[in-house]
Amino acid sequence: MDKNSAVSRYFLDVLYREYFYLKKDKSPKKNWLRDFFFKRMLELYWSITRVIGLGFLHDGRRQTTNRVDQILRQRPSIPQSSCIQTPEHGRMLIDVTSTHLSGKETGIQRVVKEIAFAGAEMGAALPILRIEDRFFPYFRNAVSSDSIELRPGDILLLLDAPAADLESYSAAMKAVRSLGGHNVVCIYDLLPKTIPWSFSPEQLQHYEGWFRAIVCESDAAVCISESVAHELKAHLTGLPQPVRMPVGWFQLGGNFRYCKTLPVGADVAAIARTSSPFFLSVGTLEPRKGYHISLDAMEELWRQGIDAHFVIVGRYGWMSDVLQRRILEHEEHGKRLHWLQNANDAELHCLYSSAHALVFASIAEGFGLPIIEAANDGLPVIASDIPIFREVGGKNISYFSALDSSDLARKLLEALTKERQSQKIEVPGWKQSTQQLLDMVRTQSYQLK
Known part of the structure; x- marks a missing residue:
């Protein structure tokens, strides 16, 4: 059995077991009468509050304001010794919105946070959040202003562009380009395209929409490995309408910034x-x-x-x-x-x-x-x-x-049978990794033109 057949058989076995597990799972029946009564009461509440001028309680206006304030209060800080440079032309804006809102600490989110912190600490980049079609600094004490306006020549580095806000991000990318700036997207893998059977239909649909709206409309792409970079380049040039853009790659860091300050359970x-x-x-x-x-x-x-x-x-x-x-x-x-x-x-x-x-x-x-x-x-x-x-x-x-x-x-x-032996892999720190990434983007020295 060749490798592709073995992989296919493995995934079919996993899907087979998942299917029969879900088939045996008996979900409790819904109480339709209770749900019907609840919906009618909710509609009555909406009608009355609109009549007496309290519609803002549920029409989204107050929630939007509260949501923005809440998100901004949850932003981290950087040491006061750090100094983020904000030149009039050509700032490096690192978007970390999706990572910040998710609250996750998995691989991608850890990469995004480390690069954002290292870039700000070196004064070489300004990490930002995009909320309700506006940009805000990711670190609450990064700059004097609490909102960010685009400037001519800005570079928008999309480290973790979300698939759920494509219209807003497409507008932001167009605004950056209209001011003579560049949009650069980071690609972690192409697995939804190379092994689609390991993802749900909803995930594949979201990924395809994100790929068309964000990746194909970017001016350049950076990848976390040489393998992914070549896969991306081949895929872009093989599309019915080929996408021509430079593609580069950089090496990730391996050290833990916060391990000395967090508790061990x-x-x-x-x-x-x-x-x-x-x-x-x-x-x-x-x-x-x-x-x-x-x-x-x-x-x-x-x-x-x-x-x-x-x-x-x-x-x-x-x-x-x-x-x-x-x-x-x-x-x-x-x-x-x-x-x-x-x-x-x-x-x-x-x-x-x-x-x-x-x-x-x-x-x-x-x-x-x-x-x-x-x-x-x-x-x-x-x-x-x-x-x-x-x-x-x-x-x-x-x-x-x-x-x-x-x-x-x-x-x-x-x-x-052996004692634990240390590895000999050369591991860069996150500052070195971030410097490599930012230098490549700023000088447009991508490996694949």
């Missing part, structure tokens, strides 16, 4: 202190992450009487109901199988520092940030043998045949 501290070795996996629970493969390999070790723990750090994702149930109902859950859904940077750093090895069983990635983060803490890596991991890890990590749980089990057993 008792559950994480207990795992780190355990006398038994433990393997660590980091990433959202979703089909392409290969968690079923990792669990199969760990179960093989447990059947052989090997006393090793498996720690999963990642939130519940899509098409993973069966995987979630498998973890929570596993006889080793809470004993030698641990699932941490909300680990902060300090806890993740603690686990990287204490684990025996990182297990990365993904079959498709845009980069593989956990490899770099593990290397930053000297943690060995056992990863599936896919091209992007070869690009990131080179000869410095151990590989197993993708989707082969038996081969992974052999690699785990091999790792347990």
Whole structure:
């Protein structure tokens, strides 16, 4: 069986199990009479408040104002020693709106926050939020003004452009271009196009709309790996109406900025202190992450009487109901199988520092940030043998045949016979990574013209 057939078979198996899990799930019937009565009362409330002049309570005017104020109050600060330069021409505006509003701390959001902080700290960029068609500074103490007006020559760097506000962002991009500026979009992967069967129809629809409105209308694109850059370039030139734009790539950082200021919970501290070795996996629970493969390999070790723990750090994702149930109902859950859904940077750093090895069983990635983060803490890596991991890890990590749980089990057993050995992957800091990105964008020195 060739690689493509094996991947297809794996995803079909996951979808098959998810389908029958959902089919057996019996949702409670709705109380239609209660819902009907509630809707009629709500309509009466709307009518009365409009008549007496209190329509602002529910027509969105007050909520919009409150929402903006609330979002602005939740902005972080930067050290007073930092000085963001705001020249009259050619500012670097880094949009971080989607990341800030999501409240997530997963891979992309961590990248966006680190680049925003490093860019502001160096005084080389102004991170911004776009709310209700207006721009605001992301850091509350970054500049004297609490709103940002576009200037001639501004560069809008879309690190995490949302798919839910395309009309507003399209207007912003046109405004930037009308003032002689440039729009640059960051691409983390093309997985919805390369492995569409691992995403829901709604996700694919949103991605396609975002790709047409944001990516195809940008002046340039930056990618987080060389592999993604070449994939993007090939896709753009292969469209029915080819899109000609320069494409570049930069290397992500691997250090944790906030790990010294955040607390480490008792559950994480207990795992780190355990006398038994433990393997660590980091990433959202979703089909392409290969968690079923990792669990199969760990179960093989447990059947052989090997006393090793498996720690999963990642939130519940899509098409993973069966995987979630498998973890929570596993006889080793809470004993030698641990699932941490909300680990902060300090806890993740603690686990990287204490684990025996990182297990990365993904079959498709845009980069593989956990490899770099593990290397930053000297943690060995056992990863599936896919091209992007070869690009990131080179000869410095151990590989197993993708989707082969038996081969992974052999690699785990091999790792347990050795002392933990530090990796030799060169890991840049976030300042170095951000400087590389901003220099490339400002000088337009993209690798693929």
